[in-house]
Amino acid sequence: MSKQVKIAVRAIFVAMLAAMLLVFSACAATQQDEGDDVESITIGTLVTEDILPLWLAEEEGLFNANGMIVHIQTFQSAQELTVAITSGEVDMAMTDPMVAASLVAGGTDVSLEWVTLGATANQGRFGIMTSPQSGIKTLSDLAGKPIGVGSNTILEYVMDKLMQQAGVPDDQIMTEEIKKLPVRYEMMASNQIAAAVLPGSLLALGEATGNLLVADDSQGENLSQSVMIARTAFTATDSGEKALAKLSTIWDLAVEMINANPSSYRPLLAEKASLPDPVRDSYQVSSYPQAARPTSQMIDPILEWMRQKDYLTVDLHYDAATGLFVK
The missing domain is CATH 3.40.190.10 (Periplasmic binding protein-like II)
Structure with a gap:
C-alpha cells in the first residue's frame, strides 16, 4: 500500500x-x-x-x-x-x-x-546530554562523574538502565540532585556538571545549540x-x-x-x-x-x-x- x-x-x-x-x-x-x-x-x-x-x-x-x-x-x-x-x-x-x-x-x-x-520505545524520549567542553563522548566516560538528575523519577530510572547497558558498574553511577529541569539544563550547557538527564524537548534544544547527546532511550528496550x-x-x-x-x-x-x-x-x-x-x-x-x-x-x-x-x-x-x- x-x-x-x-x-x-x-x-x-x-x-x-x-x-x-x-x-x-x-x-x-x-x-x-x-x-x-x-x-x-x-x-x-x-x-x-x-x-x-x-x-x-x-x-x-x-x-x-x-x-x-x-x-x-x-x-x-x-x-x-x-x-x-x-x-x-x-x-x-x-x-x-x-x-x-x-x-x-x-x-x-x-x-x-x-x-x-x-x-513503544520511539514514543517520547529521555536521554543523557553533555556540553562540548566536557570531553565526554560515551556513557563509559561518565563512570564516577556526577550526572544531574532528580531522584526517584523516570529520568533517573532511564539513566541507570542506560549506564548499566553500557557496562558501567552501579557503584560508578554518580548523581547530583537537581530537581528543576531548566537549572539542570543550564548547568550542563555551561559545563558545571558532567552531564544531565533530560526529556525530549530539552534534548532537542541541546542538539540545536551544539550540545552532545551521549545516549537516549528511543531505540532498543522500551524503558520509559x-x-x-x-x-x-x-x-x-x-x-x-x-x-x-x-x-x-x-x-x-x-x-x-x-x-x-x-x-x-x-x-x-x-x-x-x-x-x-x-x-x-x-x-x-x-x-x-x-x-x-x-x-x-x-x-x-x-x-x-x-x-x-x-x-x-x-x-x-x-x-x-x-x-x-x-x-
Whole structure:
C-alpha cells in the first residue's frame, strides 16, 4: 500500500471517528436537556508533550461536545503535582509510575489508567546530554562523574538502565540532585556538571545549540512510560466512572487525529508545552498510543528498581488487569 493511500485511509478513519463522536455528542446533549448532570473532572499535569491529546481535545471543544467539564491544571514540579493528587485537588494526573507507586505507598490509592507516551520505545524520549567542553563522548566516560538528575523519577530510572547497558558498574553511577529541569539544563550547557538527564524537548534544544547527546532511550528496550492515573476515591463514584469512560474515548479520538498528521499539531504543542524558541518550528511531534493500561512488563521492573534504591517502603505489586498496586 502506497504512502498516499495509507494517509487517505487514515484520514477516512479519523473522519468516521469524528462522525461517531458527533452522534455520541448529540446523545449527551439530549441527556443534559433531560436534566442529567454533566461529568466534571480536573486533571493535573506537568507542562510536557505527554498530554497533547487532551490539549487538542480542549482546543477542538471535544469535552464540551460530550457533556464534560474538564479542567487541565498545570504544575511546575512533580512535588506540587503530588500534593495536588494527595489533597484531592485533582481527580486524575499525567505522571510517571514512580510517583503513582509512591502515592499508594504513602496512603493515597490511585490506579494506572493508560500509557500517555511510551507504549513503544520511539514514543517520547529521555536521554543523557553533555556540553562540548566536557570531553565526554560515551556513557563509559561518565563512570564516577556526577550526572544531574532528580531522584526517584523516570529520568533517573532511564539513566541507570542506560549506564548499566553500557557496562558501567552501579557503584560508578554518580548523581547530583537537581530537581528543576531548566537549572539542570543550564548547568550542563555551561559545563558545571558532567552531564544531565533530560526529556525530549530539552534534548532537542541541546542538539540545536551544539550540545552532545551521549545516549537516549528511543531505540532498543522500551524503558520509559508516562501514565494517566486516577484517584480511586474519584473512580469509585458513578460520576467518576462515567467521566473516566468518556475521557478515554475522547483521548482515543484525539490520538487518531494527531497520528494522522503529527506535524500539523506542532503549533499547539509549542504553545502548551512552552517549547524553546530554537525548536518551536522543527520539534518532532510523537505518535501517541490508544488508551490501554501499562503492562506488568512495563511496571514490574520499575517497582524492583524502586525497592533496590530504597524508594519504596511498602512492598507493592502491580495488577495489570485493574491498574492497581496491591500491598
